[in-house]
Amino acid sequence: MQQFYMPVRVVEGAGCVRAAATLIAPLGKCALIVTGRSSKKNGSLDDVVAALEGNGQRYAVFDEVLPNPTIACVRAGAARAKEAGADFVIAIGGGSPMDAAKAIALLARQDIADADLFAGRYSPDVLPMVHIPTTAGTGSEVTQYSILTDDVAESKTSIATPYIFPRLALLDGGYMASLGHNTTVNTAIDALSHAVEGMLSVKAGEVSDLLAKESISIICSLAKKIAADRLAPVDRQKLLYASMLAGMVIANTGTTAVHAMGYSLTYYHEIDHGRANGLLLGAFVAFCAQHLPERTDAILQAGSFESPAAFSQMLADLLGQREALTDAEMKKYAAKAIAAKNIANCAYQPTEAELYQMLKISLEEK
Amino acid sequence: MQQFYMPVRVVEGAGCVRAAATLIAPLGKCALIVTGRSSKKNGSLDDVVAALEGNGQRYAVFDEVLPNPTIACVRAGAARAKEAGADFVIAIGGGSPMDAAKAIALLARQDIADADLFAGRYSPDVLPMVHIPTTAGTGSEVTQYSILTDDVAESKTSIATPYIFPRLALLDGGYMASLGHNTTVNTAIDALSHAVEGMLSVKAGEVSDLLAKESISIICSLAKKIAADRLAPVDRQKLLYASMLAGMVIANTGTTAVHAMGYSLTYYHEIDHGRANGLLLGAFVAFCAQHLPERTDAILQAGSFESPAAFSQMLADLLGQREALTDAEMKKYAAKAIAAKNIANCAYQPTEAELYQMLKISLEEK
Numbered sequence: 001m002q003q004f005y006m007p008v009r010v011v012e013g014a015g016c017v018r019a020a021a022t023l024i025a026p027l028g029k030c031a032l033i034v035t036g037r038s039s040k041k042n043g044s045l046d047d048v049v050a051a052l053e054g055n056g057q058r059y060a061v062f063d064e065v066l067p068n069p070t071i072a073c074v075r076a077g078a079a080r081a082k083e084a085g086a087d088f089v090i091a092i093g094g095g096s097p098m099d100a101a102k103a104i105a106l107l108a109r110q111d112i113a114d115a116d117l118f119a120g121r122y123s124p125d126v127l128p129m130v131h132i133p134t135t136a137g138t139g140s141e142v143t144q145y146s147i148l149t150d151d152v153a154e155s156k157t158s159i160a161t162p163y164i165f166p167r168l169a170l171l172d173g174g175y176m177a178s179l180g181h182n183t184t185v186n187t188a189i190d191a192l193s194h195a196v197e198g199m200l201s202v203k204a205g206e207v208s209d210l211l212a213k214e215s216i217s218i219i220c221s222l223a224k225k226i227a228a229d230r231l232a233p234v235d236r237q238k239l240l241y242a243s244m245l246a247g248m249v250i251a252n253t254g255t256t257a258v259h260a261m262g263y264s265l266t267y268y269h270e271i272d273h274g275r276a277n278g279l280l281l282g283a284f285v286a287f288c289a290q291h292l293p294e295r296t297d298a299i300l301q302a303g304s305f306e307s308p309a310a311f312s313q314m315l316a317d318l319l320g321q322r323e324a325l326t327d328a329e330m331k332k333y334a335a336k337a338i339a340a341k342n343i344a345n346c347a348y349q350p351t352e353a354e355l356y357q358m359l360k361i362s363l364e365e366k
Numbered sequence: 367m368q369q370f371y372m373p374v375r376v377v378e379g380a381g382c383v384r385a386a387a388t389l390i391a392p393l394g395k396c397a398l399i400v401t402g403r404s405s406k407k408n409g410s411l412d413d414v415v416a417a418l419e420g421n422g423q424r425y426a427v428f429d430e431v432l433p434n435p436t437i438a439c440v441r442a443g444a445a446r447a448k449e450a451g452a453d454f455v456i457a458i459g460g461g462s463p464m465d466a467a468k469a470i471a472l473l474a475r476q477d478i479a480d481a482d483l484f485a486g487r488y489s490p491d492v493l494p495m496v497h498i499p500t501t502a503g504t505g506s507e508v509t510q511y512s513i514l515t516d517d518v519a520e521s522k523t524s525i526a527t528p529y530i531f532p533r534l535a536l537l538d539g540g541y542m543a544s545l546g547h548n549t550t551v552n553t554a555i556d557a558l559s560h561a562v563e564g565m566l567s568v569k570a571g572e573v574s575d576l577l578a579k580e581s582i583s584i585i586c587s588l589a590k591k592i593a594a595d596r597l598a599p600v601d602r603q604k605l606l607y608a609s610m611l612a613g614m615v616i617a618n619t620g621t622t623a624v625h626a627m628g629y630s631l632t633y634y635h636e637i638d639h640g641r642a643n644g645l646l647l648g649a650f651v652a653f654c655a656q657h658l659p660e661r662t663d664a665i666l667q668a669g670s671f672e673s674p675a676a677f678s679q680m681l682a683d684l685l686g687q688r689e690a691l692t693d694a695e696m697k698k699y700a701a702k703a704i705a706a707k708n709i710a711n712c713a714y715q716p717t718e719a720e721l722y723q724m725l726k727i728s729l730e731e732k
Contacts, residue, residue: 001377001378001379001381001382001385001386002377002378002379003375003376003377003378004375004376004378005375005376006372006373007372007373009369009370009371010369010370010371010573011367011368011369012367012368012369012370012571012572013367013368015367016367019367020367205378206378206607207376207611210576210577210580211576214576241572245573
């Protein structure tokens with residue numbers, strides 16, 4: 001038995017935020033715009049404000065979301081939402097503002113203690129949301145996940161509930177025109193990792209595979225342009241589409257061992273989330289090639305690679321010099337990862353020793 | 367600007383109705399099961415009853431849906447729903463029961479006069495629905511359309527509103543094991559027509575095209591087995607998947623000139639809906655090849671055809687002897703079709719004279 005569910009309305013194309021104003025109008029009287037310090041400086045905030053003003057909707061701005069948002073951050077955002085009387089939320093940014101916005105929309109309506117925040121008991125009473133991605137990576141605009149930094153677990157943990165699917169995702173690649181090279185690379189790798197991991201998940205299905213293969217095909221066909229920092233506007237829109245598809249994939253499949261290990265690289269070494277996934281992805285695909293040859297072949301075929309080694313080489317070209325860890329660190333992260341729920345989600349589950357081997361292959365040794 | 371929206375949760379696989387019982391449980395206390403005289407005789411009704419009884423949910427059965435359901439039929443169903451105190455609906459069958467169930471779920475909660483039924487003003491208050499297709503054709507399990515026979519318009523007309531998307535679609539190809547040959551052929555052609563027309567719609571988008579191409583690829587790869595009546599159970603499940611994908615396509619794109627003309631063949635000559643589409647589809651693709659070569663090429667490539675003629679030949683092999691119409695009838699149906707909203711939906715809009723030409727090519731002359 002397989003399932004597919006994707007309740008988010010997706011609107012795509014240049015100028016789509018202003019053009020979709022009529023879809024924003026029914027959501028409420030006052031928006032809380034959730035964004036980061038810089039992710040709104042690309043015309044996106046102007047477009048949102050124009051749409052809201054045209055609709056006669058009020059708004060307040062919460063622009064204090066930092067990368068890898070914490071519980072304290074989303075509590076501050078929820079307080080701002082209540083204070084402003086916001087009855088819907090508009091998220092503008094990469095994964096951090098988009099994920100934070102979901103938790104804010106939840107906490108603005110429900111009192112949940114820190115200890116219960118990741119426990120999975122939520123009511124459907126959540127502010128409706130519009131998500132506007134300004135990077136092509138996380139796919140958060142079409143998922144039911146809010147990934148937050150959890151200092152108790154010393155990792156990233158997710159709020160996962162269908163109640164936090166955005167109502168509307170507005171995808172305008174124009175907002176990425178001046179995105180920095182590193183961010184472009186890391187987010188593209190993040191999206192690729194979602195599509196690939198989705199096909200290696202125990203929950204992979206026909207629809208999710210179809211979307212994943214299209215996403216892999218698009219991202220890999222643009223890999224050389226990404227590495228050379230030569231993306232045309234049409235390529236930016238394609239990447240945004242591919243990352244959205246990969247988001248639809250993980251909304252249905254979840255992620256796997258790559259994310260389980262990657263969270264430690266981000267938590268303890270401040271390695272960007274997408275890059276952390278990319279460092280580990282080649283080793284995971286090579287590992288799966290031994291146990292799930294059909295699935296791995298489908299991934300390689302979608303990206304036009306002849307072997308897992310060719311796939312890893314493409315990633316190596318994007319990643320450059322790899323970070324160095326001590327052997328003790330790698331042991332620790334393998335031990336943390338094996339306990340993560342993403343491991344049970346792998347179509348072929350690695351052992352702790354195998355995770356340790358993947359970390360050894362993926363990183364330099366200090 | 368393009369949009370994609372598909373809020374139906376799709377569950378697929380052998381035994382999925384009983385396996386998905388937990389997804390049916392939250393929908394209500396008493397189901398109205400809407401079905402036809404025969405479409406439940408394949409194990410589907412037993413599975414639904416077992417799931418409901420396991421959940422402790424009551425049910426009533428309305429099995430009076432005939433092919434091409436009328437307004438009177440859905441009013442009778444709505445009355446039955448009220449009488450039984452049904453708070454949700456389960457549809458079992460092909461397009462007729464599934465489409466009727468949507469109108470019943472609407473009319474059980476809203477008083478709408480016949481004259482206003484197709485006028486597009488509905489409230490969101492509709493009974494939640496579960497759709498269980500027993501043919502692989504209509505895709506109604508994932509659309510917001512309820513197509514009814516409208517004796518005032520002397521045609522088929524649709525209730526179209528996002529409020530009538532089913533909550534849940536349960537796809538078990540096992541229910542089609544003993545489906546008659548004609549029904550198998552006609553419904554497969556219907557699904558193919560949806561996927562092809564979706565790619566020739568003014569609303570075609572990246573996601574709908576991706577789903578349409580996959581659907582075309584699957585159906586055309588099975589065309590010889592369909593014609594020879596040699597479908598294995600795995601092929602039945604694939605066809606059901608393909609027709610569901612094609613339903614997701616038309617939910618986003620609507621249909622085109624083929625449906626606009628086909629409705630007259632069904633209304634005046636009782637030609638099965640899928641067959642009516644199939645009779646016209648080859649001529650429409652050949653027409654579009656002159657004006658939209660890129661889109662047509664993508665369709666032909668998805669189905670592995672070298673030319674529009676090869677595509678038409680595959681349809682001819684499935685259709686056999688074509689029905690004969692008088693010249694006056696063809697003129698009349700072209701005139702009726704040009705006024706239909708499906709024409710404005712064509713990426714390249716044919717004139718009335720061109721519709722008449724397509725009818726002439728598609729049918730024998732009496």
